[in-house]
Amino acid sequence: xxxxxxxxxxxxxxxxxxxxxxxxxxxxxxxxxxxxxxxxxxxxxxxxxxxxxxxxxxxxxxxxxxxxxxxxxxxxxxxxxxxxxxxxxxxxxxxxxxxxxxxxxxxxxxxxxxxxxxxxxxxxxxxxxxxxxxxxxxxxxxxxxxxxxxxxxxxxxxxxxxxxxxxxxxxxxxxxxxxxxxxxxxxxxxxxxxxxxxxxxxxxxxxxxxxxxxxxxxxxxxxxxxxxxxxxxxxxxxxxxxxxxxxxxxxxxxxxxxxxxxxxxxxxxxxxxxxxxxxxxxxxxxxxxxxxxxxxxxxxxxxxxxxxxxxxxxxxxxxxxxxxxxxxxxxxxxxxxxxxxxxxxxxxxxxxxxxxxxxxxxxxxxxxxxxxxxxxxxxxxxxxxxxxxxxxxxxxxxxxxxxxxxxxxxxxxxxxxxxxxxxxxxxxxxxxxxxxxxxxxxxxxxxxxxx
Numbered sequence: 001x002x003x004x005x006x007x008x009x010x011x012x013x014x015x016x017x018x019x020x021x022x023x024x025x026x027x028x029x030x031x032x033x034x035x036x037x038x039x040x041x042x043x044x045x046x047x048x049x050x051x052x053x054x055x056x057x058x059x060x061x062x063x064x065x066x067x068x069x070x071x072x073x074x075x076x077x078x079x080x081x082x083x084x085x086x087x088x089x090x091x092x093x094x095x096x097x098x099x100x101x102x103x104x105x106x107x108x109x110x111x112x113x114x115x116x117x118x119x120x121x122x123x124x125x126x127x128x129x130x131x132x133x134x135x136x137x138x139x140x141x142x143x144x145x146x147x148x149x150x151x152x153x154x155x156x157x158x159x160x161x162x163x164x165x166x167x168x169x170x171x172x173x174x175x176x177x178x179x180x181x182x183x184x185x186x187x188x189x190x191x192x193x194x195x196x197x198x199x200x201x202x203x204x205x206x207x208x209x210x211x212x213x214x215x216x217x218x219x220x221x222x223x224x225x226x227x228x229x230x231x232x233x234x235x236x237x238x239x240x241x242x243x244x245x246x247x248x249x250x251x252x253x254x255x256x257x258x259x260x261x262x263x264x265x266x267x268x269x270x271x272x273x274x275x276x277x278x279x280x281x282x283x284x285x286x287x288x289x290x291x292x293x294x295x296x297x298x299x300x301x302x303x304x305x306x307x308x309x310x311x312x313x314x315x316x317x318x319x320x321x322x323x324x325x326x327x328x329x330x331x332x333x334x335x336x337x338x339x340x341x342x343x344x345x346x347x348x349x350x351x352x353x354x355x356x357x358x359x360x361x362x363x364x365x366x367x368x369x370x371x372x373x374x375x376x377x378x379x380x381x382x383x384x385x386x387x388x389x390x391x392x393x394x395x396x397x398x399x400x401x402x403x404x405x406x407x408x409x410x411x412x413x414x415x416x417x418x419x420x421x422x423x424x425x426x427x428x429x430x431x432x433x434x435x436x437x438x439x440x441x442x443x444x445x446x447x448x449x450x451x
Contacts, residue, residue: 004447007444013032016030024150026148055149061091085140085164097131098273142155177203190288198411206427225388253301330360343383346382349386404431
C-alpha cells in the first residue's frame with residue numbers, strides 16, 4: 001500500500017490523499033485550496049495522476065477545503081463513485097452548487113472590470129458542473145462498511161460538523177486511518193469524536209497542533225462580545241462558516257438571550273446557504289447533541305435573510321444588532337458587503353469565530369490590518385476586532401494528543417497534514433515523545449510506501 005499526499009501539505013486547505021493498493025487507486029477528500037495566492041494557484045493545476053484511473057473518492061466531510069475540488073475532478077475525467085455519510089451528501093448538495101455559482105459570479109465581475117490577466121477569466125467550474133458531480137455521490141452510514149477493490153472502508157464519527165468522519169481503510173497489508181478534521185470533546189452543538197480505535201498508520205490533521213483553545217465557556221465568551229455591542233449600540237459582525245459555526249452561534253445567542261433578556265437585540269443570519277444547512281439539523285438529530293426544540297427555538301429567534309434587497313438593507317441599519325454572515329475567513333459572500341458598510345465605524349465590533357488561514361482577509365484582520373482590499377478598494381478596519389476561540393470546531397493540541405493516545409497501541413507511523421508548518425512541527429515533536437512512534441510531515445506530492 002502507498003500513500004501520496006496531493007494536498008493539505010504545509011497548509012490547512014486543499015485536502016487530497018491518494019491511497020494505492022495493487023491496481024486500485026482511491027482518493028480521500030478532494031478539497032479546494034484557499035489562502036495565499038501561491039497555494040490557490042494549485043486549484044488550476046490538473047491532478048498529478050489520471051483522474052479516470054481513480055476507482056473511487058471517499059469524503060470525510062463536506063467543508064470546501066475537503067470537497068470543493070470534486071466538480072473539477074469530474075471535469076478531468078473521474079467517473080467513479082464518491083462515497084460519504086448521508087449528512088455529508090446533503091451538505092454537498094447545498095455547498096458545491098453554491099461554490100460553482102460564486103466562481104461564475106467572480107469571473108463575470110473580473111471580466112466586467114478588466115481585473116484579470118486571463119482573457120476571459122473563467123470559473124474553475126460552474127454550478128452545472130457541480131450538479132453533475134453530485135450524481136456520482138453514494139451514501140453509506142457509519143454502521144455500514146463498504147468494499148472498494150482490496151479496501152474495506154469504515155466511517156467513524158469525529159464530531160466537527162454534521163456527518164464528519166474519519167476514514168478507516170482495512171487491507172490484507174494493514175490498516176490506514178485518515179482522520180479528516182477531528183472535532184472537540186466539548187462543542188456547543190456537535191457530539192464529541194469517538195476515540196481513535198488504533199490503526200497501523202495514521203494520517204492526522206494538525207490545524208491547531210501548536211496551540212490550545214481558550215478554556216472559557218463559549219457562551220460566556222460570546223456574551224461578553226454581545227455586551228460590548230449592546231453597550232455601544234453597535235453592529236456586531238460575526239463572519240461564520242455556513243456549516244456548523246453559524247448554527248452554533250445561533251444556539252449560543254438564543255441561550256444568552258434566555259438568561260439575560262436585556263441583551264436581546266435583532267439577530268440576522270444573512271447567508272442563504274447557512275439557512276439551508278440549518279434545516280438539516282432538524283432532519284439529522286442523531287448526528288448532533290441538540291434537541292429538536294433547541295433548533296426550532298433559535299430558528300424563531302433569528303431573522304433569516306434570503307433576498308439581496310434585504311441584505312442591502314442591513315448595510316444601512318444601525319445598531320444594536322448582530323449580523324451572522326459567511327464566509328468564515330471573509331473570502332467571499334455577503335460578509336464582504338457588511339464589512340464595507342460597518343467595519344469603518346469604531347463603535348462596531350467584528351467577532352472572528354474560527355481559524356483564519358494565512359493569506360485570507362480574516363487572517364489579515366486578526367493580525368491587526370488597518371485596511372483590507374474588497375472588490376478592488378481598500379476598506380478601513382476601525383471596528384473593534386475580537387477573537388472568539390471557544391467556538392472552534394477543531395481539536396486543539398491537547399485534544400489531538402488525547403485522541404491519538406486513546407488507541408490500545410500506537411501506530412507504526414503518523415503523517416501530519418492539514419496544518420501550517422509551525423503547527424505541524426510542534427505537534428510532530430509532541431507526538432513522537434508521548435505516543436512513541438515515528439511522526440513525519442510529508443511534502444507536497446510525496447509518496448510513502450506503507451510496509
